[in-house]
Amino acid sequence: MNVTWADYLMQIKNNEFSGIWVKEVAQHLLASSYEHEPMNRETEVHKV
Numbered sequence: 001m002n003v004t005w006a007d008y009l010m011q012i013k014n015n016e017f018s019g020i021w022v023k024e025v026a027q028h029l030l031a032s033s034y035e036h037e038p039m040n041r042e043t044e045v046h047k048v
Contacts, residue, residue, distance in 0.1 A: 006030060 003011075012018050013026040 005033070 009026040009030050013023050013030070018026070
């Protein structure tokens with residue numbers, strides 16, 4: 001499954017089963033990545 005890093009982080013952030021800490025980290029990474037570099041690269045993600 002190919003998704004962008006931003007999409008992956010958004011899925012984590014919006015997942016009802018993600019813990020508060022994980023959601024905060026995802027939000028921080030989303031905010032800081034938009035400031036420093038484009039997030040349109042695709043990343044190979046494997047479902048477990």
